[in-house]
Amino acid sequence: xxxxxxxxxxxxxxxxxxxxxxxxxxxxxxxxxxxxxxxxxxxxxxxxxxxxxxxxxxxxxxxxxxxxxxxxxxxxxxxxxxxxxxxxxxxxxxxxxxxxxxxxxxxxxxxxxxxxxxxxxxxxxxxxxxxxxxxxxxxxxxxxxxxxxxxxxxxxxxxxxxxxxxxxxxxxxxxxxxxxxxxxxxxxxxxxxxxxxxxxxxxxxxxxxxxxxxxxxxxxxxxxxxxxxxxxxxxxxxxxxxxxxxxxxxxxxxxxxx
Amino acid sequence: xxxxxxxxxxxxxxxxxxxxxxxxxxxxxxxxxxxxxxxxxxxxxxxxxxxxxxxxxxxxxxxxxxxxxxxxxxxxxxxxxxxxxxxxxxxxxxxxxxxxxxxxxxxxxxxxxxxxxxxxxxxxxxxxxxxxxxxxxxxxxxxxxxxxxxxxxxxxxxxxxxxxxxxxxxxxxxxxxxxxxxxxxxxxxxxxxxxxxxxxxxxxxxxxxxxxxxxxxxxxxxxxxxxxxxxxxxxxxxxxxxxxxxxxxxxxxxxxxxxxxxxxxxxxxxxxxxxxxxxxxxxxxxxxxxxxxxxxxxxxxxxxxxxxxxxxxxxxxxxxxxxxxxxxxxxxxxxxxxxxxxxxxxxxxxxxxxxxxxxxxxxxxxxxxxxxxxxxxxxxxxxxxxxxxxxxxxxxxxxxxxxxxxxxxxxxxxxxxxxxxxxxxxxxxxxxxxxxxxxxxxxxxxxxxxxxxxxxxx
Ligand SMILES: Nc1ncnc2c1ncn2[C@@H]1O[C@H](COP(=O)(O)OP(=O)(O)O)[C@@H](O)[C@H]1O
Ligand SMILES: [Mg+2]
Numbered sequence: 001x002x003x004x005x006x007x008x009x010x011x012x013x014x015x016x017x018x019x020x021x022x023x024x025x026x027x028x029x030x031x032x033x034x035x036x037x038x039x040x041x042x043x044x045x046x047x048x049x050x051x052x053x054x055x056x057x058x059x060x061x062x063x064x065x066x067x068x069x070x071x072x073x074x075x076x077x078x079x080x081x082x083x084x085x086x087x088x089x090x091x092x093x094x095x096x097x098x099x100x101x102x103x104x105x106x107x108x109x110x111x112x113x114x115x116x117x118x119x120x121x122x123x124x125x126x127x128x129x130x131x132x133x134x135x136x137x138x139x140x141x142x143x144x145x146x147x148x149x150x151x152x153x154x155x156x157x158x159x160x161x162x163x164x165x166x167x168x169x170x171x172x173x174x175x176x177x178x179x180x181x182x183x184x185x186x187x188x189x190x191x192x193x194x195x196x197x198x199x200x201x202x203x204x205x206x207x208x209x210x211x212x213x214x215x216x217x218x219x220x221x222x223x224x225x226x227x228x229x230x231x232x233x234x235x236x237x238x239x240x241x242x243x244x245x246x247x248x249x250x251x252x253x254x255x256x257x258x
Numbered sequence: 259x260x261x262x263x264x265x266x267x268x269x270x271x272x273x274x275x276x277x278x279x280x281x282x283x284x285x286x287x288x289x290x291x292x293x294x295x296x297x298x299x300x301x302x303x304x305x306x307x308x309x310x311x312x313x314x315x316x317x318x319x320x321x322x323x324x325x326x327x328x329x330x331x332x333x334x335x336x337x338x339x340x341x342x343x344x345x346x347x348x349x350x351x352x353x354x355x356x357x358x359x360x361x362x363x364x365x366x367x368x369x370x371x372x373x374x375x376x377x378x379x380x381x382x383x384x385x386x387x388x389x390x391x392x393x394x395x396x397x398x399x400x401x402x403x404x405x406x407x408x409x410x411x412x413x414x415x416x417x418x419x420x421x422x423x424x425x426x427x428x429x430x431x432x433x434x435x436x437x438x439x440x441x442x443x444x445x446x447x448x449x450x451x452x453x454x455x456x457x458x459x460x461x462x463x464x465x466x467x468x469x470x471x472x473x474x475x476x477x478x479x480x481x482x483x484x485x486x487x488x489x490x491x492x493x494x495x496x497x498x499x500x501x502x503x504x505x506x507x508x509x510x511x512x513x514x515x516x517x518x519x520x521x522x523x524x525x526x527x528x529x530x531x532x533x534x535x536x537x538x539x540x541x542x543x544x545x546x547x548x549x550x551x552x553x554x555x556x557x558x559x560x561x562x563x564x565x566x567x568x569x570x571x572x573x574x575x576x577x578x579x580x581x582x583x584x585x586x587x588x589x590x591x592x593x594x595x596x597x598x599x600x601x602x603x604x605x606x607x608x609x610x611x612x613x614x615x616x617x618x619x620x621x622x623x624x625x626x627x628x629x630x631x632x633x634x635x636x637x638x639x640x641x642x643x644x645x646x647x648x649x650x651x652x653x654x655x656x657x658x659x660x661x662x663x664x665x666x667x668x669x670x671x672x673x674x675x676x677x678x679x680x681x682x683x684x685x686x687x688x689x690x691x692x693x694x695x696x697x698x699x700x701x702x703x704x705x706x707x708x709x710x711x712x713x714x715x716x
Contacts, residue, residue: 062603064517090606097604101597104620113615114605164601171605 010035010175010205011056011093016070018051018060025051027229028070033175033222038197038206040216040237043226044252049209050098052226053177056207057093058086074175091118093175094168099184100160102152102167107144110152110163111135114171130170137203138166139196158189165196169204176200178208182215194219213253217241225249260386264317264393271397272310275405279305282408296414304414307421308404313397320389328356331381337373356382444694447687454681455480460688466651466662468671468682476681482689484651488661489693492572492643493636496657500576501632505583506625510613512584513591525588532581540645543574548646555658566648569657575642582632583625590624591617623707630704634697640665664689 011033018026026048033039033056041049051060058079060066072079079089091114102110111131114120121127131148135141140162144155152163161181168176178197182190197206197219210216216223217237224234225246233240233249244250280302287294296304329352332338342348354371359378408414452460455477463481471479508528512521548570555563594617602612618625648660649670671686 057604059600059604062600087606087608090604095604097597097600099597101595101601103598103601103616113602113607117605117607117611117615167601167605 008035009033010075012073013052013055014071016052016055016068016072018048018055018069019067020051020063021065025229026055029226029229029231031224031231031234033205033207035205036202037221038201038208038219039222039224040220041207041209041224041226042211042213042216042252043232045211047226048229049226050179053179053207053209056175056177057090057095059090059095061086087118091171092173093177094171094173096161096164096168096176096178096181098180100157100164102155102160102163104151104153106149107135107152107155107163108148111166111170113167118171120171134166134170135163137169137200138162139192139199140166156189158185158192161185161189161193162196165193169200173204175205175207178206180209180211183211190215213241225252227252261317261321264390265314267390268310268313268317268393268397271313271394271401272306275309275397275401276302276306279405279408282405283414286408286410290410292410294410295412296416296418300414300418301408301412303418304421305401305404305408307418308400309397311421312400313393316393316396317389320392324385324389327385328378328381331384332374332377335374335377337370337377340370340373441694444687444691447684448691450679451681451684451688454684455688460685461692464653466667468667468685471680471682480681480685482664482692484653485662485664485667485689486692487653488568488647488651489637489663489665491654491657491661492568492647492663493575493639494633496569496572497576497579497636498629498633500573501579501583501636502629504576505580505628505632506587508580509584509587509591510618513588514609514613514617528584529581531578534578536578536639536641537645539574539578540641543570543642543646547574551658560658563658564648564660566646566660567658568647568654568661571643571646571663572657574646575636575639578639578642579632579636582635583628586628586631587621587625590621590628593624594620623710627704627707630700630707634700634704637663638665638693638697640669644669664693 009032012031014030016026016029017024029052041053043049051066054060055068055072056079058068060068068080074089074092078084103113105113108131111134112121112127115127115130121130132141132145135144140159143159144150144163152160155163161184165176165181182193185193194215197208200206208216208219220237222235223237223240225232225240225244225248227248233244233246235245240249241253244253280298283294283296283298283301287298294301332352332355333341341351351368351371351374354368355374356378358371358375359382459477460480460482462483463477463479464483465479465481466484467479512525512528516524544566548565548567551567551570551573552563552565555567598616598620599612602616603609607615643663643666647662647666649662649666650660651662651667652659654661668686668689671682671689674682677683
């Protein structure tokens with residue numbers, strides 16, 4: 001589907017470079033992420049998709065050797081400025097990882113984790129409501145409502161991943177970053193997550209990394225193709241897949257490498 | 259021949275067997291049409307094994323049996339008729355005579371020993387030669403048997419493998435059997451103690467005063483409760499109050515905050531603490547910490563504080579135990595997958611929130627196991643309390659008062675001049691047994707917890 005109105009930009013990166021020690025992993029990437037659309041990052045493995053995604057909520061700060069240069073803004077505010085509170089930033093820009101990583105706590109406590117540390121729901125009844133709402137939005141409520149106090153790690157892989165999405169939703173973020181959220185899941189669980197992404201679109205700006213091009217075509221409206229640390233091409237998903245402008249994009253789409 | 263040359267002989271013969279067998283197998287290999295199943299060297303090892311193993315087993319057996327044979331032979335001589343019938347003196351004379359045998363011109367304490375010494379000399383030599391003869395015979399028999407089996411199709415390699423396996427098994431059995439032996443000897447001596455003093459008196463009695471044991475009721479002053487209280491108070495309360503927080507915090511710092519370079523030199527430094535000899539901790543506690551605490555207490559207005567306080571021993575013991583707690587905690591925190599940590603940080607949690615709410619709860623079983631092992635180490639610790647704790651068996655909650663521990667009392671009981679059968683000496687074994695059982699149980703629980711925890715993350 002092509003969308004011709006100019007959508008609002010949620011996050012924007014200008015000339016971003018990332019280094020891991022001497023390794024130059026991201027080389028001058030500039031991109032605007034829309035509020036209304038799902039943006040997919042595709043590209044061969046090792047090209048820097050995860051690295052770039054992690055610059056958007058400053059998770060690269062947790063890697064001692066990583067260094068980020070350039071400007072990244074969230075609603076026009078530079079997230080790398082000293083005035084930015086990383087704790088607040090990560091509450092606004094949530095993240096879902098490649099491998100489901102629920103905490104070894106109950107389902108309820110997993111979802112309540114974020115609201116608790118940010119003091120969002122001081123009263124128990126508020127917390128109950130937040131937990132229920134988040135699980136509903138993540139499409140998990142019906143499956144777990146009778147066993148909220150069972151361990152989150154006892155769920156199936158697909159349920160765990162939706163629990164992680166619920167956990168991210170619970171602090172009411174503005175952006176959700178997903179790093180290959182389906183790569184550890186079977187096709188049925190994958191379909192559920194993709195459906196969920198459709199439902200979440202609009203409420204949250206979503207960026208998803210995927211190595212599966214069909215998935216990018218199914219869930220996203222914007223696609224960015226990365227190669228060797230460069231952003232090669234960025235545009236409307238259907239254009240990228242049917243009518244790529246760059247030779248390298250075409251080679252990748254047609255399966256010449258990757 | 260004495261033991262050491264005999265063992266050398268066995269190895270020498272094995273070496274010869276190895277060379278001969280290898281040469282023979284090599285000849286088979288170069289001349290025969292068939293391929294050898296095993297390499298010549300493996301045939302060599304097979305023969306060497308068959309020479310060394312029976313011979314060494316016999317030597318071990320013989321060195322245990324021959325002294326008794328010698329004594330029997332000596333007792334059969336006419337001179338032995340003058341020995342006192344039984345008991346301590348008879349043993350002493352025999353022992354002296356044996357020591358005199360083979361030495362020239364040493365005067366004997368007991369003239370009878372001097373008359374028996376030549377007989378000892380003769381029989382020791384005789385049995386040594388018999389032993390050597392049998393050993394050599396066995397070596398040749400084993401070697402010959404193995405040598406005749408050398409053939410192209412013979413699977414020497416498999417046989418050698420089996421031999422190696424057996425040797426390793428024996429090595430590990432020796433450690434287990436030793437533990438069992440220690441336990442049984444403790445059990446045996448304790449049984450003698452409990453035939454004099456009732457178990458309930460010992461386990462539940464609250465008066466410990468082995469200096470004044472009454473003939474009629476020895477159990478009245480051999481109640482172990484004050485000792486176990488002191489042990490628990492010093493080793494599990496005071497020492498852990500130091501070791502748990504310091505050990506945990508250093509583990510958290512090292513795993514979560516320290517830069518890799520800092521961690522690289524700090525972790526080994528911390529582990530050096532575990533390598534300091536406990537006697538050094540002991541005099542640190544007795545000469546530095548104890549008096550300092552006493553003076554400090556005096557400043558606070560307790561003029562009669564003892565320098566042998568429970569606090570001094572416990573504090574120093576706690577420092578000694580820090581590496582046990584910190585290295586177990588370090589391992590189990592590091593074993594929590596990084597994805598947990600990332601998940602929490604990505605929710606906007608700070609590092610310390612992540613540690614408190616995710617990492618520590620996940621690592622808790624490992625941490626608890628580390629603490630249990632540390633406790634078991636602390637209550638078995640002897641040197642610090644021998645040097646720094648007092649002998650006064652008080653049941654007290656005041657850390658400035660003196661307290662004593664099981665291990666210190668065992669040392670005191672066994673270094674006195676009591677005879678070997680008295681309830682006082684035997685009490686040491688009963689204390690040892692009880693301590694052994696307690697630390698054993700603590701270790702089992704700790705290992706189980708660790709195991710369950712490992713399974714949770716694999
Ligand atoms: N923690 C790290 N330390 C050092 N180098 C890293 C680290 N993470 C990623 N890299 C390097 O950065 C490059 C990009 O990796 P990544 O962003 O994971 O690629 P992708 O997600 O596209 O597969 C790779 O060359 C990778 O080796
Ligand atoms: Mg990746």
